[in-house]
Structures are given as C-alpha cells and as structure tokens.
Amino acid sequence: MSGQEQQRRNTPEPEEPTPPAPAQVASEAKKDAELDSFLDEIDGVLETNAQEFVHGFVQKGGQ
Amino acid sequence: MDRRVYGIETEFGVTCAFTGDKRLSSDEVARYLFRKVVTWGRSSNVFLGNGARLYLDVGSHPEYATAECDSVDDLIAQEKAGELIVHDLALDAERRMANEGIEARVYVLKNNVDSRGNSYGSHENYLVRRAAPLSRITDSLIPFLITRQLLTGAGHLQVTGERATYQLSQRADHMWEGLSSSTTRSRPIINTRDEPHADAEQFRRLHVIVGDSTMSETTTRLRVLTTGLLLAAIEAGTPMGDLSIADPVRTIRAVSRDKTGTKPIKLASGRTMSPLEMQCAFLAKARAFAESSGLIEQETYSWALELWERGLRAVETEQWGLIDTEIEWAMKWRMMERYAAKFSLGMADPRMQQIDMAWHDIHPDRGLYNLLAKRGNASRIITDADAKKAMVTPPQTTRAKMRGEFIQAAHQYGRDYSVDWVHLKLNDVPATTVMCRDPLVPRDERVDRLLAGIRAGTPRQDSAAAL
Numbered sequence: 176m177s178g179q180e181q182q183r184r185n186t187p188e189p190e191e192p193t194p195p196a197p198a199q200v201a202s203e204a205k206k207d208a209e210l211d212s213f214l215d216e217i218d219g220v221l222e223t224n225a226q227e228f229v230h231g232f233v234q235k236g237g238q
Numbered sequence: 239m240d241r242r243v244y245g246i247e248t249e250f251g252v253t254c255a256f257t258g259d260k261r262l263s264s265d266e267v268a269r270y271l272f273r274k275v276v277t278w279g280r281s282s283n284v285f286l287g288n289g290a291r292l293y294l295d296v297g298s299h300p301e302y303a304t305a306e307c308d309s310v311d312d313l314i315a316q317e318k319a320g321e322l323i324v325h326d327l328a329l330d331a332e333r334r335m336a337n338e339g340i341e342a343r344v345y346v347l348k349n350n351v352d353s354r355g356n357s358y359g360s361h362e363n364y365l366v367r368r369a370a371p372l373s374r375i376t377d378s379l380i381p382f383l384i385t386r387q388l389l390t391g392a393g394h395l396q397v398t399g400e401r402a403t404y405q406l407s408q409r410a411d412h413m414w415e416g417l418s419s420s421t422t423r424s425r426p427i428i429n430t431r432d433e434p435h436a437d438a439e440q441f442r443r444l445h446v447i448v449g450d451s452t453m454s455e456t457t458t459r460l461r462v463l464t465t466g467l468l469l470a471a472i473e474a475g476t477p478m479g480d481l482s483i484a485d486p487v488r489t490i491r492a493v494s495r496d497k498t499g500t501k502p503i504k505l506a507s508g509r510t511m512s513p514l515e516m517q518c519a520f521l522a523k524a525r526a527f528a529e530s531s532g533l534i535e536q537e538t539y540s541w542a543l544e545l546w547e548r549g550l551r552a553v554e555t556e557q558w559g560l561i562d563t564e565i566e567w568a569m570k571w572r573m574m575e576r577y578a579a580k581f582s583l584g585m586a587d588p589r590m591q592q593i594d595m596a597w598h599d600i601h602p603d604r605g606l607y608n609l610l611a612k613r614g615n616a617s618r619i620i621t622d623a624d625a626k627k628a629m630v631t632p633p634q635t636t637r638a639k640m641r642g643e644f645i646q647a648a649h650q651y652g653r654d655y656s657v658d659w660v661h662l663k664l665n666d667v668p669a670t671t672v673m674c675r676d677p678l679v680p681r682d683e684r685v686d687r688l689l690a691g692i693r694a695g696t697p698r699q700d701s702a703a704a705l
Contacts, residue, residue: 203559206559210615213609213613214577216609217593217609220604225592228253228588229591230588232595233353234251234298235297235298235299235356
C-alpha cells in the first residue's frame with residue numbers, strides 16, 4: 176500500500192491565538208481558489224433538479 | 239491480541255434518475271442491480287472471489303461485507319473494492335434497463351440516511367478474545383464511540399423545514415440504545431448478537447453499528463485503528479477509568495450537533511466532561527498503552543495517534559484547515575460552506591442537500607468525494623490499483639484467502655459449491671465439507687487437497703471466476 180500523505184508533528188503545539196502568518200493566508204487563498212474551480216466542475220455532474228433528486232432518494236429502513 | 243480480524247459491512251442507498259417515461263420502484267431497481275449477481279452465483283446472496291459477501295438486504299439495500307482482514311490497509315482496499323464492485327452492478331443495471339427501454343441513471347450512495355430519515359449502516363466487526371468480559375469492553379468503549387464522531391463522522395446536513403444544521407454524524411440520530419442484540423428495532427451502539435464465525439470458545443465478534451460510512455480512506459483508517467487500539471488496551475487489562483455516560487442516547491445526538499466539542503456531557507458518576515476532554519482522555523490512555531506495548535513502533539498506530547491528536551487540536555481551535563484533507567465531516571463541511579457562499583444559497587436549499595448526498599455517490603467520475611480525491615485534495619492510503627486488485631484478490635493473511643481461492647477455482651472448473659464464513663463444500667462430492675474455524679489462519683492442508691481435486695478437472699471456458 177502506498178501514497179499516503181500526512182503531516183507529522185510529534186509534539187502538540189501550544190494553542191495561542193496568534194494571527195495567521197502571511198504564508199498561511201496565501202495557502203488558504205490558494206485552497207479556496209482550488210475549491211472554487213472544483214465547485215465549477217461539479218455543476219456538470221449534478222442532476223439539474225436538486226429538489227426532485229433529494230426527495231426521490233427514499234429507502235426502506237435497513238439495519 | 240497480536241493480530242486482530244477486522245471487517246466492515248456497508249449498506250448502500252440506491253436511487254434512480256429516470257429520464258424517460260418509465261419509472262421503477264426501488265425494489266425493481268434493486269432487482270436490476272442484482273441480475274448480474276444472480277447470473278454469476280445463482281442467488282442474490284453470494285460470496286465473491288475476493289472472499290467478501292454481497293447480498294440484497296432487508297429494504298432492498300445492496301450490502302457488501304468485506305472479507306476478514308488482519309491489517310487495516312487490507313481492510314481499506316477490500317472496502318474500496320466493494321464500492322467498485324457495486325458500481326459495476328449499477329452500470330450493468332443501467333445497460334439492462336436501457337435494453338428494455340427504461341432510461342435511467344442509477345445512483346448508489348454510500349451514506350447512512352435518506353431524505354426521509356430512514357437509516358442504514360456501516361457495521362464494524364472486531365474479533366476479540368473471549369477472555370475479556372464483554373461488559374468490561376462495552377463499558378469502556380461506549381463513551382469512546384459516542385464521542386469519536388468528532389473525528390470519524392461523515393457529516394450530515396439535517397434539514398427540517400426551513401432549518402438546517404450540519405451534524406458531525408449521519409448515524410447519531412438513529413441510535414436508540416447503548417447495547418442490545420437487535421439491529422433494526424432498537425438500534426444499539428454495540429450489537430451483542432454473538433456470532434463469532436470462529437471458534438466460539440476463543441473468540442467473540444464485537445459488532446459496532448454506530449459508525450458512519452466513510453468515503454475518506456484516512457477517516458476509515460482512523461476509525462478502525464483508534465477503536466482497535468482501545469480494544470487492545472482493554473484486553474490487556476489497562477484500567478480505563480469510569481467514563482460511563484448518564485444518558486448515552488441523548489448524549490450521542492448532542493455530541494453530533496456540537497462541532498466545537500465543548501458542550502458538557504453528564505457522566506453516570508455525576509461529573510461532567512466535554513466531548514473534547516473525553517476524547518483527550520481516551521487518546522492519553524491509547525498513547526500510553528501504545529508506548530508500553532511497543533505498538534507505537536508500528537507505522538499505523540503512530541499515524542493514528544498523530545492524526546487523533548491533530549484532529550482534536552483542530553476541533554479545539556476551530557482550525558479545520560488542519561484536517562480538511564483527512565477527516566470526512568470537515569472536508570465535506572468546507573465544500574458545503576464554500577458552495578453555499580458561491581451560489582448564495584441558504585443551508586436549507588435542496589441544492590445543499592443534493593451535494594451532501596452526491597458526496598457519497600460511489601461513481602468514480604460523478605461522486606463528489608471521488609472527484610475531490612482525483613484532484614489530489616483528499617489524502618489517500620491505498621492506490622486505485624490496490625482497490626482494483628482487491629476486487630478479485632482476497633486478503634492473503636486470513637481465512638479469506640482460502641475462501642476466495644476456493645470460489646474462484648470452483649467457478650473456473652464449473653463445480654457446484656457452497657460456502658459461508660466458516661465452511662467450504664463441494665456439493666457434488668459427499669463428505670467434502672471443510673470447516674475453517676480460525677479466521678487468522680490462511681492455509682490448511684484439507685483446503686489444499688480440495689483445491690488440487692478441483693484443479694485436476696477440466697476448466698470451463700464459459701465460466702468467470704470473478705463476478
């Protein structure tokens with residue numbers, strides 16, 4: 176098995192309400208931009224009638 | 239216990255978007271889904287060549303139970319293989335329907351609740367030594383299971399009229415008891431039905447039915463490893479302290495509604511503790527046990543302890559960016575918040591519920607979790623190739639290896655057979671039943687002889703070993 180990504184931090188860092196560093200702000204902005212491009216993409220795969228899709232999803236109870 | 243058997247049973251939700259005039263009931267759709275299974279195995283309740291069981295459950299749910307795994311990464315591969323297998327059934331059903339003039343897109347959702355609040359499960363199985371009394375295990379484990387949703391929940395947008403709340407867990411609102419032998423009438427957190435599918439004098443199967451189905455491999459891995467580590471600590475006799483919760487059913491619902499993990503829980507002892515404090519207490523016990531037992535040396539456990547600690551820190555500081563590629567409820571919440579903002583939608587808008595459901599769509603090119611993972615925004619444990627291989631290859635280190643190989647050989651050589659979790663039998667030869675009572679043993683001379691006998695025959699060209 177391969178390919179896991181992980182952040183390793185051996186010691187918990189103290190919780191201090193420090194303002195985010197500029198690099199962190201930049202990386203948050205980059206994440207938001209990536210997510211926005213993802214959200215643009217998903218509109219192509221969703222059923223157009225959301226209400227019908229949601230209400231049509233009814234199962235009989237399982238275990 | 240040095241090695242432990244794990245398994246996960248997943249019930250899938252099914253729905254259809256009909257694009258023509260003809261419509262089908264959910265029972266009819268389920269029958270189309272299982273046509274391929276019935277053709278292959280002459281039943282809608284079969285064991286597969288990878289050792290797993292696939293069947294049509296009460297309420298027309300496809301259910302996939304992984305083969306016995308003794309490593310969590312095998313378990314993840316077997317579980318993801320189940321998604322691919324059921325996805326193939328959905329594609330096959332669409333083709334069959336189209337041939338009969340029914341235009342539809344079949345959706346299979348690996349979630350735990352439909353739009354009317356019917357619930358179906360993700361059941362975790364842990365093999366435990368019978369020497370540890372059940373009450374000792376369950377007393378310690380139930381408070382953990384009630385609060386682990388902080389990290390293992392799949393997230394759920396609960397909409398009631400105009401009100402919408404994002405909860406940590408899909409299953410929390412559908413739990414009605416702490417412990418019971420029933421699974422449908424009074425859904426308990428731990429089911430006590432004692433079917434070990436193994437030597438009952440040695441083993442019991444702990445059947446945890448409180449968990450959410452998780453698309454995220456890292457969340458699944460964390461769910462199984464943290465629970466397994468605590469079980470190991472309890473089995474080793476580690477004192478867990480009395481954290482019994484006064485009202486488990488009410489508490490599990492309250493915890494699910496508290497993303498901050500701070501609202502106090504009332505304990506049976508009269509003390510109060512926040513969900514975060516309780517998880518920190520369990521983490522401390524688990525870490526101490528992992529260090530004293532040496533389990534910390536194993537990558538899986540050091541990984542789990544690190545993510546467990548980081549996850550609790552993320553909840554405590556509300557810095558969900560720390561876990562937004564690894565913890566499912568946080569991943570989904572981030573997507574939903576951004577979606578609502580981008581399109582100026584209220585949380586109660588049907589489009590929000592739709593993307594909540596679509597997150598769990600198992601279709602590789604349509605499910606939102608799957609699309610996010612393809613873009614590299616979800617941390618992975620296994621590769622796509624690992625999952626594909628697990629569709630046709632049983633785990634190599636447990637009893638499942640023998641079952642899988644037997645089933646494949648019987649199909650290839652056109653033999654009539656019966657199997658269950660324990661037994662292997664050729665129906666056309668009297669007295670061939672082999673009982674494999676130890677799930678941790680992957681090889682048995684009696685099975686070798688059985689396989690040699692089958693392979694001495696003539697292979698059939700028209701028979702597929704795999705579904």
